[in-house]
Structure formats: structure tokens, C-alpha cells
Amino acid sequence: xxxxxxxxLYGLIAFVVMIVINFALWxxxxxxxxxxxxxxxxxxxxxxxxCYFYSVILVADIFGYKNDTGNLGKGVGALIGSIAVFYLIYxxxxxxxxxxxxxxxxxxxxxxxxxxxGLEIWNARENSSLAILYVVTALIWVSVIWNxxxxxxxxxxxxxxxxxxxxxxxxxxxxxxxxxxFFHPNVTSLFLPKQIFAGVEPWWAETAMTASSFYHLGxxxxxxxxxxxxxxxxxxxxxxxxxxxxxxxxxxxxxxxLAIAVVGGYVFMYIAxxxxxYYWYEPFTGGNYTDDPRFRHLHVAEIAAFFMLxxxxxxxxxxxxxxxxxxxxxxxxxxVVVVAVGMLVYWFYYSEVPGPKFVDRVPGIGNIDAxxxxxxxxxxxxxxVYDKFFKASLMGK
Amino acid sequence: MxxxxxxxxxxxxxxxxxxxxxxxxxxxxxARKKEDIGECKSLKxxxxxxxxxxxxxxxxxxxVDNGGASTNQYDIPWDPKNAGGYATLLEIEQLDGTVNxxxxxxxxxxxxMDYVYDRHGIDKMIESGEIDTMVLTHWHLDHFWGIESxxxxxxxxxxxxxxxxxxxxxxxxxxxxxxxxxxxINKNDVPFKGELVKTNSKQFYKLYPGVAIKEFDVPILLxxxxxxxxxxxxxxxxxxxxxxxxxxxxxTLYSTARRQIKGGDKIYGCYGGLHIxxxxxxxxxMDDIIKGAKAFNPVKMGCNHCTGWVWAENAAKxxxxxxxxxxxxxNYPRQSSVAKDTNVFLTNGDTVVx
Numbered sequence: 001x002x003x004x005x006x007x008x009l010y011g012l013i014a015f016v017v018m019i020v021i022n023f024a025l026w027x028x029x030x031x032x033x034x035x036x037x038x039x040x041x042x043x044x045x046x047x048x049x050x051c052y053f054y055s056v057i058l059v060a061d062i063f064g065y066k067n068d069t070g071n072l073g074k075g076v077g078a079l080i081g082s083i084a085v086f087y088l089i090y091x092x093x094x095x096x097x098x099x100x101x102x103x104x105x106x107x108x109x110x111x112x113x114x115x116x117x118g119l120e121i122w123n124a125r126e127n128s129s130l131a132i133l134y135v136v137t138a139l140i141w142v143s144v145i146w147n148x149x150x151x152x153x154x155x156x157x158x159x160x161x162x163x164x165x166x167x168x169x170x171x172x173x174x175x176x177x178x179x180x181x182f183f184h185p186n187v188t189s190l191f192l193p194k195q196i197f198a199g200v201e202p203w204w205a206e207t208a209m210t211a212s213s214f215y216h217l218g219x220x221x222x223x224x225x226x227x228x229x230x231x232x233x234x235x236x237x238x239x240x241x242x243x244x245x246x247x248x249x250x251x252x253x254x255x256x257x258l259a260i261a262v263v264g265g266y267v268f269m270y271i272a273x274x275x276x277x278y279y280w281y282e283p284f285t286g287g288n289y290t291d292d293p294r295f296r297h298l299h300v301a302e303i304a305a306f307f308m309l310x311x312x313x314x315x316x317x318x319x320x321x322x323x324x325x326x327x328x329x330x331x332x333x334x335x336v337v338v339v340a341v342g343m344l345v346y347w348f349y350y351s352e353v354p355g356p357k358f359v360d361r362v363p364g365i366g367n368i369d370a371x372x373x374x375x376x377x378x379x380x381x382x383x384x385v386y387d388k389f390f391k392a393s394l395m396g397k
Numbered sequence: 398m399x400x401x402x403x404x405x406x407x408x409x410x411x412x413x414x415x416x417x418x419x420x421x422x423x424x425x426x427x428a429r430k431k432e433d434i435g436e437c438k439s440l441k442x443x444x445x446x447x448x449x450x451x452x453x454x455x456x457x458x459x460x461v462d463n464g465g466a467s468t469n470q471y472d473i474p475w476d477p478k479n480a481g482g483y484a485t486l487l488e489i490e491q492l493d494g495t496v497n498x499x500x501x502x503x504x505x506x507x508x509x510m511d512y513v514y515d516r517h518g519i520d521k522m523i524e525s526g527e528i529d530t531m532v533l534t535h536w537h538l539d540h541f542w543g544i545e546s547x548x549x550x551x552x553x554x555x556x557x558x559x560x561x562x563x564x565x566x567x568x569x570x571x572x573x574x575x576x577x578x579x580x581x582i583n584k585n586d587v588p589f590k591g592e593l594v595k596t597n598s599k600q601f602y603k604l605y606p607g608v609a610i611k612e613f614d615v616p617i618l619l620x621x622x623x624x625x626x627x628x629x630x631x632x633x634x635x636x637x638x639x640x641x642x643x644x645x646x647x648x649t650l651y652s653t654a655r656r657q658i659k660g661g662d663k664i665y666g667c668y669g670g671l672h673i674x675x676x677x678x679x680x681x682x683m684d685d686i687i688k689g690a691k692a693f694n695p696v697k698m699g700c701n702h703c704t705g706w707v708w709a710e711n712a713a714k715x716x717x718x719x720x721x722x723x724x725x726x727x728n729y730p731r732q733s734s735v736a737k738d739t740n741v742f743l744t745n746g747d748t749v750v751x
Contacts, residue, residue: 032464032466032467032468032620033464033469033472035464037411038463038465040467041461041465041467042465042467117672117677117678118676118677120454121459121461122676123676123678186681188678189680190678190679190680191679192679192707205681210681212682269496270656281652282651284648284689286647286687286688286689286690288613288615288645288646288647289646289649291643291646291652293685294685316446322749361616362467362616362617362620363616364615364616364622366615366616367615367616367617369618370616
């Protein structure tokens with residue numbers, strides 16, 4: 001993309017329009033007190049936006065259906081397609097096929113029908129939503145890593161539809177394994193008695209000081225941010241070092257992406273939690289709000305998501321801000337900018353007045369029921385829709 | 398493997414940065430001076446009413462139908478037939494034998510609260526000035542909307558309430574009514590004329606020797622913010638927490654006592670709603686609380702209201718010292734739909750002494 005003053009001006013206008021759309025969508029679907037549908041309950045709304053986010057990734061990055069031709073109709077088609085995919089995944093597949101004919105906990109109706117302890121419409125829907133959220137988190141995580149390291153490899157050269165189907169099944173297969181190991185034990189512990197024959201006791205409980213899979217949400221989101229930064233702000237370094245002329249990625253690149261996502265994610269989590277420990281003391285098992293290890297882990301994911309949001313704002317609307325032939329310098333400056341903008345969004349969200357007014361929340365920090373992830377992921381999805389389906393048309397490419 | 402060690406193993410760089418962040422300066426834990434709230438001889442709790450609502454399913458339905466847990470309590474046309482209330486009488490015996498009486502919360506339905514006050518003689522205690530102070534734990538409907546039942550016996554009673562009140566709370570307190578979707582959901586015909594001490598989280602509010610209020614500024618469901626907790630330091634025994642709903646979390650309360658109250662190292666027990674399994678469901682978090690509570694070695698745990706019978710039963714099974722209630726609640730005209738014969742709750746009419 002060539003850079004001119006107009007690029008930044010148009011970017012700024014698009015950004016402002018995006019804020020207005022963001023506000024309107026949040027008020028329409030999620031805002032808990034002043035909204036219309038009030039879907040942020042919290043897990044139901046959270047899982048809905050995560051599933052839609054995955055649908056956009058599926059359409060644009062897995063099946064490669066992006067609008068880079070400036071054809072507005074194609075963009076609208078992609079948008080409708082992503083909504084249809086979302087609906088199929090969430091309501092048709094999880095609620096009415098898998099939940100009713102396979103794994104009970106994916107369907108609120110199926111859970112209610114069991115008559116188990118506490119399983120009425122609210123708890124049942126929250127439990128199902130948590131399970132779906134965990135599955136799509138694993139799918140998003142694997143998909144982003146695959147795209148970063150492997151690209152379309154090893155199917156480069158095939159028709160786009162064949163590549164899409166192949167990548168979908170490959171990422172879904174790996175994603176389900178990650179789900180089973182990192183999240184399924186949490187879901188099976190949501191019931192009384194615990195479903196110990198269906199899932200092991202959460203094996204991370206001692207390490208994480210909680211049986212909750214928010215622990216994994218923390219490092220996975222942190223890893224996602226790092227991968228997204230490397231792809232979007234550093235042109236795919238270091239994964240691109242392993243590509244050859246015919247391929248868009250490689251197995252080694254994929255392994256490097258996986259290693260960075262895991263190790264980098266843990267390092268990010270360690271640093272973030274060390275800072276939290278400084279401000280809020282050490283958390284302890286069974287604590288609430290900022291004392292709660294679950295919240296600390298979730299907050300790592302929240303911070304990473306704020307950074308992801310900052311990253312997309314900087315990249316999509318402001319062309320990564322800083323251009324230089326020196327890629328290292330550009331990378332460092334962009335990282336600083338992304339972190340600074342991320343902290344600004346963090347400050348906005350947790351401020352006493354403007355943030356709570358914008359997202360319709362009670363001021364304060366540490367309330368898991370008011371996690372910022374629902375709003376940030378909705379915002380990420382919105383920007384991705386603009387970037388992948390409409391930007392080329394609206395910017396007159 | 399311990400969590401810290403595991404994480405440290407993830408990278409030397411992170412360890413360095415982390416160490417710089419955590420070791421570079423003393424944490425606030427060491428910098429803060431401990432508060433001396435004094436000591437009392439004993440604390441007697443009478444459960445005036447812990448049945449804030451009678452039908453759990455109806456209460457949940459009202460919330461779900463109107464937007465879920467984070468919606469505004471003043472926007473929900475609650476089923477009036479389901480309204481009960483939460484209120485507790487604290488009798489604090491001082492070291493010299495003097496007994497101070499303190500009212501905690503004022504329930505939801507005026508009809509129910511009038512009955513409860515009459516049954517326990519609270520109306521006369523308020524009228525005579527025997528009870529001259531009420532601690533309002535938080536601004537939730539089931540703790541506050543029955544305010545008229547208290548004010549009609551003394552409109553100048555001193556009230557401690559979290560400073561994070563909303564205009565609707567103020568309207569009700571000073572005489573008025575609120576409507577949701579055209580339905581009157583609360584009313585108060587006796588305007589408050591006394592002193593409202595708006596509590597904040599920066600300080601302890603000492604009421605009597607051994608008794609202090611601490612406000613926790615936390616966001617709470619139904620668009621409420623902040624909760625007052627009463628800390629009682631019983632001589633020779635230790636700290637007892639008395640709560641309305643305990644939204645900040647029991648272990649956070651204990652931990653705060655350890656950090657901030659002189660003598661707070663010794664935890665004796667608790668009374669009140671513990672806000673764990675409000676809707677009788679289960680979550681790994683509830684296992685965490687059982688495990689974490691054991692680490693504080695409490696001696697006597699009285700719980701009810703939003704604790705969840707299912708949690709109290711499992712906590713008792715796991716060895717926590719849950720104080721069993723009696724069948725006295727069956728003599729009240731209405732009972733909670735979730736009450737069970739296991740009696741792991743201190744229910745309406747029960748007492749416990751710390």
C-alpha cells in the first residue's frame with residue numbers, strides 16, 4: 001500500500017465511522033443495561049462474538065475469500081457468508097446437532113433436559129456458551145498459527161476451494177485436540193457430579209491455582225497477539241525465512257509459529273502477572289475479583305486482546321504508522337506504538353467514566369462477569385470485516 | 398510443580414523482567430499500616446431473614462427475561478409475590494458487658510419486613526433507640542428496597558451505605574418510588590432524615606470497640622457497585638466477617654483482614670451470604686473456594702442466602718466448619734424453594750454466637 005496524507009485521512013475517517021458502528025452494534029446486541037437484546041450475560045455474548053470472529057477467519061483466511069478487488073458486491077457476499085457460517089456453526093452445529101446427538105454440554109436445551117443440578121435456562125446456556133467459547137478459541141488459535149507459519153502449505157498450487165477445505169479440516173483436527181487437552185476438563189467440572197469418566201480432573205489446577213481453563217485462555221491469547229504482530233507489523237518474520245518461491249509457508253515455519261505462540265504466550269503471561277502481583281499482591285486459590293487467579297489469567301487474555309485491537313487499529317486504519325527500510329527499526333517502533341495504543345484502550349475501558357459509559361458497564365476491575373473480551377473481540381471482528389471484505393472497495397483500490 | 402516455578406522455567410528473560418518488577422520495590426503489603434479496630438467479648442447473630450426471594454426459578458426468570466446478570470435492577474419488573482428480604486441483627490458484647498445492637502440491611506418487601514421486624518421485636522428496638530444504626534451492605538433490591546419498614550420506626554436512624562449509590566437509590570431513600578416497564582417496583586413514603594455515612598474503600602469505619610466497617614469497591618451484578626463488610630474482632634478468638642452478600646469474596650475478606658487489621662492473622666469465622674452458588678449451580682471456582690477456605694483455618698462458618706445450598710453441602714462434606722441451622726424457619730409463613738433438610742444454612746430465626 002502506498003502511503004500518502006490521504007491514506008491517513010481516509011483511515012482516520014474510517015476509524016471514526018468504525019467507532020460509531022461499534023457503539024451501535026454493542027448497544028443493539030450486547031449492552032447489559034441500555035442495550036436492546038442484552039446478550040452479554042456474559043458467556044453467551046462472549047461465545048457469540050468469538051464464534052463470529054472465527055467465522056471471519058474461516059471465510060477470509062482459511063477459505064481465502066477476501067475482497068481485494070474493490071468489488072463491493074463481493075464484500076457484501078463475504079459478510080453475508082461469514083454470518084451464515086457463524087449461524088451454522090453456533091446454532092445448527094453446536095446447539096442442534098452436536099449438543100443434541102453427541103456431546104450434551106454444547107446444547108442448552110439438551111442440558112436442561114438432563115435435569116441436572118442447577119441446569120435451568122440461564123446456567124445451561126452459560127455452560128454451553130463456555131464450552132463453545134473454548135472450542136472456537138482453540139480453533140482460532142490453531143488457524144492463526146497455521147496461517148502465520150504454513151500459509152497454504154502443503155497445498156500451494158491447488159484450487160482455492162481445495163486449499164480451504166484442506167486447511168479447514170487440518171486446523172479443525174488439531175484444534176479439537178487442543179480443546180480436549182486444555183479446555184474439556186474444565187467443562188466436565190461444571191457439573192455435579194463431575195464427569196470424571198468423560199474428562200480428567202483439570203491437570204493444571206495446582207500450577208494455575210484454579211481448575212478453570214482461563215489459565216489457558218491467558219497464554220493462548222497472549223500468543224495470538226504475538227503471532228498477529230509478527231504477521232501484520234513485521235511482514236511475517238521469522239516464519240517467512242523458511243518459505244521458498246513456490247510456497248506460502250512451510251512446516252518449519254509452522255513449528256516456529258507454534259513455538260512462539262506457546263513460549264511467547266507464557267512469557268507474556270509471566271510478565272503481565274508479575275506486574276499484576278505488584279499492584280494487587282499475589283492471588284490465592286478461591287480469591288475473588290483481583291485476588292482471583294482465574295481473573296489474573298483472564299486479565300492476561302484481556303490485555304492481549306487490547307493489544308490485538310490496538311494492532312489492528314494501527315495496521316488497518318493508519319498503515320502501521322511508521323515506515324522504514326530498516327525492518328528491525330520499523331518493528332520496534334510499531335511494537336512500541338501498538339503497546340502504547342493498547343494501554344490507551346485499556347485505560348479507556350477501565351476509566352471511571354468514558355469507558356463505562358461507552359460500553360455500558362459498572363466501573364471497576366476484576367469482575368469476570370463483565371469481562372472486556374466480549375467487547376474487544378467484537379471490535380476485532382468488526383475491523384477484520386472492514387479490512388478483509390470492504391477496505392479495498394471503500395478505499396478505491 | 399508449583400505455578401511460580403513452572404512459569405519461571407518458561408524463560409530466563411521473563412524471569413529477569415519479572416524479578417525487576419516484583420523485587421525492585423517493596424509491595425504495598427509491607428507499606429500499609431495495620432488498623433487497630435479493638436476487641437469485643439462476643440458477637441451474637443440473629444438471622445431475621447435470609448430469604449430474599451422464595452422461588453429461585455422465578456427470580457432467575459425475572460433476571461434472564463430482562464437482560465441477564467449485568468442489567469439494571471431498576472429496569473426489571475420483578476414479581477412482587479416473590480419478594481422477601483435480607484436482614485440481620487448483630488449483638489456485640491463489649492469487654493465491660495455492654496451490649497450494642499446493630500441492624501444490617503432492611504430487606505426487600507415491606508410486607509415481609511414488617512412481619513419479620515414484628516416477629517423479632519426489631520420495630521420496638523428501632524423506635525426506642527436500642528438500635529440506632531443500620532449498616533446497609535449494598536444497594537441491591539433485597540437488602541435495601543424494604544427501607545420504609547425501617548424508617549417508619551425511626552426516620553433518623555444512622556445509615557452506613559456505600560458511596561457508590563445511584564439516583565434511583567437516592568430517590569427511594571429520601572421518599573419516592575421507582576417503576577420498571579410501567580410497574581411500581583418499590584416505594585418509600587417515609588423520607589430519610591438522618592445521617593447517611595457514605596463509605597469508601599480507603600478507610601475503616603469504627604463503630605464500637607472490635608467492630609468496624611470496610612467498604613469494598615467492586616462491580617456487582619444488576620448494575621450495583623460496592624459492598625460494606627462488618628469486621629468483628631472477638632477477643633481470644635479472632636476475626637469474624639459479617640456480610641450481606643459477600644460479593645468481594647470471603648477469602649478476599651479474610652486476606653484483607655490479615656493484611657490490614659491488627660490481629661487479623663487469626664481468622665475465626667464468618668456469617669452471611671457468601672455469594673458462591675447463588676443459583677445452585679456448580680463451577681470449578683467453587684472447588685477453589687473450598688480449597689482456599691481451608692487454608693485460613695476458620696473455626697465457625699455460618700452461611701445462607703446467596704451462598705448456595707449446594708456449595709454449603711459440599712463445603713461441609715469437605716470438612717469446613719459449616720454451622721448447621723435448625724428447623725425454626727419452618728415456623729415462618731413462607732420458606733425458600735431451595736431449603737433442604739441438610740440444614741447447612743443458618744436460616745430464618747436461627748442464631749449463632751462467635
